[in-house]
Amino acid sequence: AKHAGRGRAMHYEVLMDDDRDARREMEDALRAAVARGEIDVVFQPIVRAGDRTICGVEALARWYRGGTVPVPPDVFIPLAEATGVIDALGPLVLKRACEAARHWPEIGISINVSPAQFRNPYFPDQALAIIAAAGIEPSRVTLEITEGYFIQNPGRARLVMDRLKAGGVRIALDDFGAGFSSIGYLIRFGFDRMKIDRSLTVAAEQSVKGGAMLQATVALATSFDMPVTAEGVETAEQAAFLHLCGCDQLQGYFFGRPMSEKAMGELIAPQIDV
Ligand code: C2E
Ligand code: CA
Numbered sequence: 187a188k189h190a191g192r193g194r195a196m197h198y199e200v201l202m203d204d205d206r207d208a209r210r211e212m213e214d215a216l217r218a219a220v221a222r223g224e225i226d227v228v229f230q231p232i233v234r235a236g237d238r239t240i241c242g243v244e245a246l247a248r249w250y251r252g253g254t255v256p257v258p259p260d261v262f263i264p265l266a267e268a269t270g271v272i273d274a275l276g277p278l279v280l281k282r283a284c285e286a287a288r289h290w291p292e293i294g295i296s297i298n299v300s301p302a303q304f305r306n307p308y309f310p311d312q313a314l315a316i317i318a319a320a321g322i323e324p325s326r327v328t329l330e331i332t333e334g335y336f337i338q339n340p341g342r343a344r345l346v347m348d349r350l351k352a353g354g355v356r357i358a359l360d361d362f363g364a365g366f367s368s369i370g371y372l373i374r375f376g377f378d379r380m381k382i383d384r385s386l387t388v389a390a391e392q393s394v395k396g397g398a399m400l401q402a403t404v405a406l407a408t409s410f411d412m413p414v415t416a417e418g419v420e421t422a423e424q425a426a427f428l429h430l431c432g433c434d435q436l437q438g439y440f441f442g443r444p445m446s447e448k449a450m451g452e453l454i455a456p457q458i459d460v
């Protein structure tokens with residue numbers, strides 16, 4: 187039994203080493219891909235809840251490892267954050283997104299920002315410079331950020347946010363409802379918009395209490411001048427309920443999946459009167 191136990195322990199250690207090696211290899215591959223600009227950006231439409239016309243797009247990063255194997259953002263974004271690669275990846279995505287948005291006047295462009303980027307003292311000036319270089323109005327840009335950093339380091343978070351807002355950029359509170367968010371605490375930061383996480387929409391469908399939670403959240407946010415976007419809308423029923431709750435913008439597979447810049451351009455073009 188002792189022998190078997192030791193065998194298991196050794197096997198476990200070997201696995202841990204393999205994990206570490208695999209992670210290290212993935213980190214190197216990601217760093218190299220970012221350095222070569224081999225990160226794609228796709229765009230998902232965001233529509234007005236009322237008439238369902240496109241008012242904006244969210245930029246989402248894509249990485250095909252070795253040019254072929256897709257690695258989910260939920261894997262490579264945390265890796266980029268933990269290794270500092272985000273300091274190069276973030277600006278790359280912002281630049282690509284702003285350059286695409288230049289072709290889409292009237293359309294808002296939303297970009298995800300990691301707390302790790304918010305922590306970087308150069309971030310606000312760097313972001314504003316990228317937007318200026320792309321030649322788009324800062325007011326068309328919304329940076330989406332999750333609550334974490336606002337709770338960990340509220341003083342510093344507010345400074346960064348104020349600097350960005352002074353530059354004309356909008357800030358949205360992303361993934362609301364996915365964490366342990368206290369809306370009462372978060373309201374004081376003056377976010378321009380709230381995005382409620384897909385999990386809230388799903389919970390709203392599953393129980394009466396879930397529905398009441400969603401309704402109350404949207405009512406409270408809007409009463410503090412935070413219009414609400416619902417993400418992860420997959421069905422007509424969800425869209426109708428979210429509109430009824432007071433969300434003014436909707437995003438999800440029901441309206442469109444993340445797509446290439448070219449496909450997005452074709453979707454937007456018919457809307458523009460020339
Ligand atoms: P997120 O900010 O919550 O972005 C929305 C995610 O939900 C995207 O996943 C999108 O493809 C997915 N989604 C959209 N509509 C639906 C729907 O109707 N149903 C379902 N089930 N999912 C839907 P994706 O592209 O895999 O990205 C995952 C997360 O990775 C994002 O979540 C965001 O937090 C992060 N991320 C992606 N790109 C970037 C980036 O450039 N920078 C940073 N910092 N984070 C990024
Ligand atoms: Ca987002």
Ligand code: CA
Pocket residue numbers: 298330332360361
């Ligand atoms: Ca996010």
Ligand code: CA
Pocket residue numbers: 361383384417
């Ligand atoms: Ca989300």
